[in-house]
Amino acid sequence: MMATTNAEKYWNPILETLPQEKLRALQLKKFQRILRWSYENSPFYRRLYHDAGLEPGDIKTFDDIKKVPKTEKSMLRVVQGKTPYPYGDILCVPIEQVTEYHQTSGTTGQPVYQADTWQDWEWWSEAWAYILYAQGYRDSDRVFFPFGYNVFIAFWTAHYGAEKLGCEVIPGGVLNTEARILKMQEVRATAFMATPTYVLGMGDTARRKLDIDPAKDLQIRTITVAGEPGGSIPATKKRMEEIWGAKVYDHVGATEIGAWGYECVCQSGLHINEALFLVEIEDIQTGEFITEPGRPGKVVITALDRMAQPCIRFDSKDLVQLSEEECKCGRTFRLLQDGIISRTDNITKVKGVLLAPTSIEEVVRGILELGDEYEVIIAKQGDIDDITLNVELLPGQENNTGTIKNNLVDQLRVKTNLGYNIEFHEYGTLPRYDVKAKRFKDLRKGG
Ligand SMILES: [Zn+2]
The missing domain is CATH 3.40.50.12780 (ANL, N-terminal domain)
Structure with a gap:
């Protein structure tokens, strides 16, 4: 009390x-x-x-x-x-x-x-x-x-x-x-x-x-x-x-x-x-x-x-x-x-599946080898939706990308029912935000 x-x-x-x-x-x-x-x-x-x-x-x-x-x-x-x-x-x-x-x-x-x-x-x-x-x-x-x-x-x-x-x-x-x-x-x-x-x-x-x-x-x-x-x-x-x-x-x-x-x-x-x-x-x-x-x-x-x-x-x-x-x-x-x-208005349909950006955040932030920042880009490859997830590796993790990638893909599959292209970036290189972040980019609308 x-x-x-x-x-x-x-x-x-x-x-x-x-x-x-x-x-x-x-x-x-x-x-x-x-x-x-x-x-x-x-x-x-x-x-x-x-x-x-x-x-x-x-x-x-x-x-x-x-x-x-x-x-x-x-x-x-x-x-x-x-x-x-x-x-x-x-x-x-x-x-x-x-x-x-x-x-x-x-x-x-x-x-x-x-x-x-x-x-x-x-x-x-x-x-x-x-x-x-x-x-x-x-x-x-x-x-x-x-x-x-x-x-x-x-x-x-x-x-x-x-x-x-x-x-x-x-x-x-x-x-x-x-x-x-x-x-x-x-x-x-x-x-x-x-x-x-x-x-x-x-x-x-x-x-x-x-x-x-x-x-x-x-x-x-x-x-x-x-x-x-x-x-x-x-x-x-x-x-x-x-x-x-x-x-x-x-x-x-x-x-x-x-x-x-x-x-x-x-x-x-x-x-x-x-x-x-x-x-x-x-x-x-x-x-x-x-x-x-x-x-x-x-x-x-x-x-x-x-x-x-x-x-x-x-x-x-x-x-x-x-x-x-x-x-x-x-x-x-x-x-x-x-x-x-x-x-x-944040829930989007990707490959026919409803996707809430918060579920991706929960997975990324739960993996300790990754930095705080990430970016999700949804685009069309021909007729097919394609999701790219950009993440930052913490310094010293450069040789672990194989394990981290498998872990990420598995957890995302369970959490969101979707497959992702994972791209690793050097720590500190993804955009930083002072107030509200724009980490979710849907390029399918308006090209
Ligand atoms: Zn309470």
Whole structure:
């Protein structure tokens, strides 16, 4: 169970241990409130519900929630760029009340603009306080933020959440990677947050360029990751924990939604924050709602308290499955096994087989003779799909390529049902990334 510290005065975990039926009752009440609020204040939502013949009063029971039309990113793009500029008529408050501008990265199309009021910003901090408290952050922690503070939400809200919890916060904004590592060493930071790619990249830079062993020479004990699936891929997590001599915890969130799920110190899966979010899991083929463990489906999510630009029954494209286990921490919030398994828009068909990039990552990162970086290239040879996997050999492994290759091919065959051309590269020669990596390249589309 959780230790008692001064952080208790900032945080009260009562909601996290509510029985499931009480959580459902709370969610229904909050859902009715946000639905009515959006209907009354946003022309976008009013049109959406009017066209579906729905009024807020129609939602009387938890099951009625299914009648409410879903939203998705493409719908937001249609209304944005118009008055009130740039958010469009999804906005539920006068533009003067907006205090925070952020936008999505636009990797999957035109960016989505996101407005928050100060109240929403406090709500974000609260959502992060749940995460950090569950991951063992306390007011004695000195938390370093090695990320570029810019228009992307990234760890902005984690910064405020850490302050809310009483941690000491160090913004490592414009520094380069070396300077960030040296600063963490100088101030004796105890925790930091980054994408899995950057956690591994910083470890590599510390060891190769600064002759610093992060596990021995720094005092980091906790790392919170986000933005990529690596935090819930066992082999990647193990690599990060070994390099840093620290516990690594995953969390999940998105600009349009909020920070909605987190791993606790038990590391047994991702808890859904059911006090602030309603997560429905939908079968991608049948559209049926899934309540049983072990069956994958996509997340349809509502941010129950976000007011300026509400997120109601949003199709997140994240694939998840509920865990069979109950978490030992005592939280009643439902638990997702293996975090975000994949994104529905990341799964590709190769040679007629569905391939999720995360399964390749799990195999590569589990082979200790290989470096952290890899690259997957899918191309067409005539009519046939062809997958090339580029990997880096760690120094000293040059004579073992035969064994490593057989091991890789066998494990990939078991994990993904597909064959691969393996190409070995010298350590340090594949592309490096500072934020989100682009390791998966499908050359079949558009030549
Ligand atoms: Zn737990």
